[in-house]
Amino acid sequence: MDFADKSRCGHDSSVHGERDHRGRERYALTDTHHGDVWGVCEALDGLFGEPRRGTYELFGWVPQDDDVRRWVGSRAWLVPDDGALEPWLLEDAESLGPLPGSDSLVLTGQDDHEGPPEGHRGPVRVHDGSRWLGSCREFARTLPSERAAPPLVLRGLAQSDRLRTALRTGTRRALDLEQAALEIRDARGEPLTDRLLWATVRDWGPSACGADLIDLELDGEFFTPVPAYAQPVWDQWLAGPPDTPGAWGGLDTRHREVWLDLVRDRACRRPHRDRPAAHAYELDGRRITDEPGLYLALGEAVNGPGGYFGGCLDALTDCLRGSFGYSAPATLLWRNAATARERLSRNLAPCGRPFDLFAEVLDVLAEGGMHITLA
Incomplete structure (x- = not known):
């Protein structure tokens, strides 16, 4: 040293x-x-x-649409085909493409705390939370090499x-x-x-x-x-929080996730003063093209540039109960709502069940006393 x-x-x-x-x-x-x-x-x-990443070789890979290349998603779910076992999560999943001379796809990422079911090697289907990516007849999991x-x-x-x-x-x-x-x-x-x-x-x-x-x-x-890919976003936040809304708008989904993590962490370390009830909020929906963009836009609508107001449906529910800048009832004018409706109406739960994230967010906001006007 x-x-x-x-x-x-x-x-x-x-x-x-x-x-x-x-x-x-x-x-x-x-x-x-x-x-x-x-x-x-x-x-x-x-x-x-x-960080240490595990590797999955998916034998007999059959893509759903186009072949999977490069980054797959912050949450890639592997769903056992027989439905008898729970799906498991591969975080920050990245595809290395087909294995030359074989019918296998190589997928890397960070296993969640559970990883695959013990002893399970059977067929799985893979999705990224918004679309099915494909399926395989079996898989092999390789732990990262010691270094x-x-x-x-x-x-x-x-x-x-x-x-x-x-x-x-x-x-x-x-x-x-x-x-x-x-x-x-x-x-x-x-x-x-x-x-x-x-x-x-x-x-x-x-x-x-x-x-x-x-x-x-x-x-x-x-x-x-x-x-390492998160460093440019961290550099922005280490210099200080944004002073204009939508500073995250030009980021891809992967880097928006990093931005949202920092927004959430910072919010947990700061006191919040709830606005009085009947406040009128306005949401700029032009940049809501993915799930992290949805929560970043909501956070800025309620708490200004760099503001936080939930990072998932459960967290959004908690924020609506108070202590995060909001008091019920209130109104929300959601501009350019068609963008979120188009991008977030066809999502997949971990098990692969389709659901409408856009509609569910509207329901959660309404239940929390937010009267919404879509424009």
Whole structure:
């Protein structure tokens, strides 16, 4: 580990690390059990990377329409053909295309916490939440190969007395900081998001960033990096929240999902003042071409640029009950509603059952006291 890299004290190629104008540090490593702060710093390495992905080979692949290429979707569901077993989720699924010289399709992604049913290798159908992609007669699942994970390095860390004592002790037990949260602020010093990890110290030493500061290296095996493709969206939010509506409009679905995750995380860390009842909201529906776009537009209609008002039907129901800027009853003028009606009226539940997301959102809003006019 190079502890003399001065170029990383305030900025690195992975993360903006400048001290914001309020004087608050960008990153804080916090003990999730006791709430103590282990240390704060302005810059780090290793936030972005490639999370571990599993690989599925789908034998006898029969595409539904066009062949599946490249990114498939944030939620690709594999549905057992016999209906006796529950479907399972492959997150951020990506197709590598047909396997040369075979009738197989290769699909990669991050398994959900359950993964495929134990021992099941039979026929499955695959959909992305809006369309059936195809089916196969059987599949094989390959776990990712073992590889050394890059460390997470907190540069120029101002350490707490508790961390100083742990490092001075130097035993394996003392250097196991257990579960921690890497709390992240934007350039304005406002809380943005956090990343959970099991903080095991691998190395540390004096930092070139300043006297009494250290560079602290944590074991990357216990940290899930932010996918590299998400970095451009993160860079925008690390610089500060948007000040105009629709800043996400030019993004594809994959990056809109990243934007929505940050909107949700930020909202959970901010107080909200509910508007009085009978408020009139207006929703710009021109950019609602997919599910994350729907919730991003709703969030901005209620809470302004970068605002949050649900990321799924259950979350939308919770927001309508209060504490997220809204009080019932109210009115909503939904402009260009035809765009959402066209794009979101033919969706698929995890089991493959068709449903109308546009209609269900209207029902949830109405039940929450929102009187809607479609225009």
